[in-house]
Amino acid sequence: MLRLIQTEFLKLRRRKLVWLMLSSALFMPFFALLYFRYVKETGGDPIQFYRWSAFGYTLWFILPVVLGTLCTMLMYEENQHDMLKQLWIVPISKMEYFFSKFFVVLIYSICFMLITAAASVMFSVLPGFVTFEWGSVLYLLKKCLEIGIITSFVMLPIMAIAASQKGYILPVTITLVYVFLGFILMTVNMYLHPLPSMAVIVMRNGDIPGLVFTQAINIPLAFLCICVWNIVAVLLANIALGRRK
């Protein structure tokens, strides 16, 4: 398994776009910088800044879309160059293949959030919006790691869909719809969709301002929601990859 993951990373080396996509991690911290410079004052509270730079749209939108695209890309390129046949001949177990790709997404997601965290600290401390404190930086790092890890699990269904399709258009479109659905369902029911459930887990203590929960916070239920979606996704991937010749 470890060797498979290593191979996956070696394959990534050649793709520049994957590394280019990491730069979208800078988008929200940079925007937060502009926002606090021209529109609002932070009042020295780092959480206010981080709420914009890391816990806002990065969590809801940018990271899921980037991960969804990455999932599709990883699955599609192999298919396109007709490499799958050779991989089956090696032989590689189909689920091992699926999970090795998932690990790439997991590690990519963590890297993405770490870059966001580093950029948030840089963009808040260098212009002097907040003073540098280890306490708040560690808190940001902890939350970013949580977001990075859980979001990769949230995107597992997209990976399963990408594995079951030959093209790239359907999975990519479903990514957009899936993320948008999660965003809207937040106000309706938080435990129907993995994305709001992830937000519930990350913001469980209610210490991040600006987000009003419409329902009581129930961590086990949120985990259950993510697990159910993931189990269905893995089953789907298993069936779909099993059918591939």
Added chain:
Amino acid sequence: MKKLLWAERQKIRRSNIVWIAVFATVMVAVIVFLGGQEVYDGSRNVDNAGWYMTMAQPWATFFVLPAVIALLGSYMICREEQEDTLKSLRLIPVNEANLTAAKMIVTFAFSILLYLLLFAITFLTESILHFSDLSVEMVLSFLKAYFLDGLGVFLAIAPIIAFVSCMKKGYWLALLFAEIYSFAGLFMSMSNFLKAFYPITAVFTISGYYDASTSQVILSCISLLFCGCLSAFILKSHCLLFASR
């Protein structure tokens, strides 16, 4: 040109991208409807006449449709290169500038059709829910707004399609660029000048979703026309470069 358009229509009939785009549009409508279940001031949001038709516009435009349209356009252009049919087309010979122009025209038509589809869904839903509250004037003004949305969104994302078609292999980039570009519109709506100037929000200034002064409408028109000219320029210079090789 007529022949090229006919050929494009034939090509698109065989590919299911059109159905995927329609699926995305229908899903956006369903999701916004779900979001409208929230109770506000004693009544559900969707029960207010015009709410659904008003809200579907920004949600669809900031989150899903521009990316789907950019994907559609770049897919049509990139697939000739990818599936190695471009060579055969050059042998016929087909003028590549005309070919790309035909593809752009098809994308333009799709952009408008997708928005009109969204209008049809929202209008039908509203008329089922509360037909008596709708006036002819209101419906016509929404029809006009959706039409202008479709037109404006195409102009706003045309540079992305043009840019990506120069690179030939970058349909992933088209999707990501378009997504972040349309998503950034959410923030641009905070400042009055940027709102009129940024192409994605300029679409709303023209369509009448935002209350705008005449000068803002003119600025928006200029900004969108600039986008259109820019994409024409990119395509033209690229084709010249190609011909000189």
